[in-house]
Amino acid sequence: MATLTAPTPGIHRGLLTIDPDSFPKSQGSDGQQIQQIAVAAEDHWKGRKGETQAKKIHLSALLEKVEGFGNLQAGWNGRRSPAPTPQAIEAARFLIRRMVEQDLDPTRLAPSAVGGVGVTRRVDDRIAYVECYNDGSVHAIFSDDKSEGETHRVRLDRTSVMHFLGLMGAYLNG
Numbered sequence: 148m149a150t151l152t153a154p155t156p157g158i159h160r161g162l163l164t165i166d167p168d169s170f171p172k173s174q175g176s177d178g179q180q181i182q183q184i185a186v187a188a189e190d191h192w193k194g195r196k197g198e199t200q201a202k203k204i205h206l207s208a209l210l211e212k213v214e215g216f217g218n219l220q221a222g223w224n225g226r227r228s229p230a231p232t233p234q235a236i237e238a239a240r241f242l243i244r245r246m247v248e249q250d251l252d253p254t255r256l257a258p259s260a261v262g263g264v265g266v267t268r269r270v271d272d273r274i275a276y277v278e279c280y281n282d283g284s285v286h287a288i289f290s291d292d293k294s295e296g297e298t299h300r301v302r303l304d305r306t307s308v309m310h311f312l313g314l315m316g317a318y319l320n321g
Contacts, residue, residue, distance in 0.1 A: 206247045209256065213239050216258045229262035229281060238279035238303055239264035245308045251316055270319040277301065287311070289318045 219230040231239075239256070243266060246253060255267040262281040267274060277287040285303060290296030297318075301311045 202247065205252065206244065209243050209247070209253060210240055212256050213243065213264060216264055219258055223258060224260055226260070228258075228260045231258050231262070231264050232281040234283035235259075235263040235279045235281045238283055238285055239266055241303055242266055242277060242279065242285065242301075242308060245305070245312055249309075249312045249316065251312055251319070268315065268319060273319050275315045275319055287315075289315070 213236055216231045217233065217236050221230050222228060223230055243253060243256075246266070246268065251268055253266050254269045255265075257265045257267075259265045259278055259280075261278075264279045266277040266279065269275075272293075273289070273291045275287060275289050277285060279285050283303075285301040287299045287301055288296045289299070299311060299314070301308065
């Protein structure tokens with residue numbers, strides 16, 4: 148791994164520190180290449196900032212949707228389904244935040260007919276469905292049209308959720 152450092156630092160990202168204006172255009176092909184690298188790096192990091200802002204807006208919308216489930220009343224679906232509890236909503240919020248951090252954004256959020264919040268991530272014919280129950284427990288199933296599926300109990304601490312999301316990502320993208 149190499150480090151490229153310009154005479155006048157301008158852009159600081161990891162091992163790359165470059166200021167495109169510190170290299171005169173008359174410096175020949177090496178100077179032009181360095182300028183192109185510096186400009187490309189600057190554009191990349193400006194784009195990442197835009198991605199980060201878009202991700203924050205997306206996460207905020209997902210969390211707002213889940214918060215809205217707290218306004219439901221028992222029987223919200225025309226049957227006797229219990230409304231999601233604050234414990235279920237908080238568990239779903241925690242899970243969704245970690246999912247978005249790992250680029251495993253939910254494809255569907257819905258209140259659960261058995262009481263709680265359902266969080267789905269679908270990729271092609273593979274589905275990971277996570278149920279955040281009203282008692283605060285969390286269970287998941289990974290399924291497709293070819294197998295019976297596999298179930299998981301998910302503990303709501305950061306380490307356990309990150310491990311679970313690793314399994315989810317491997318299943319969905321495998």
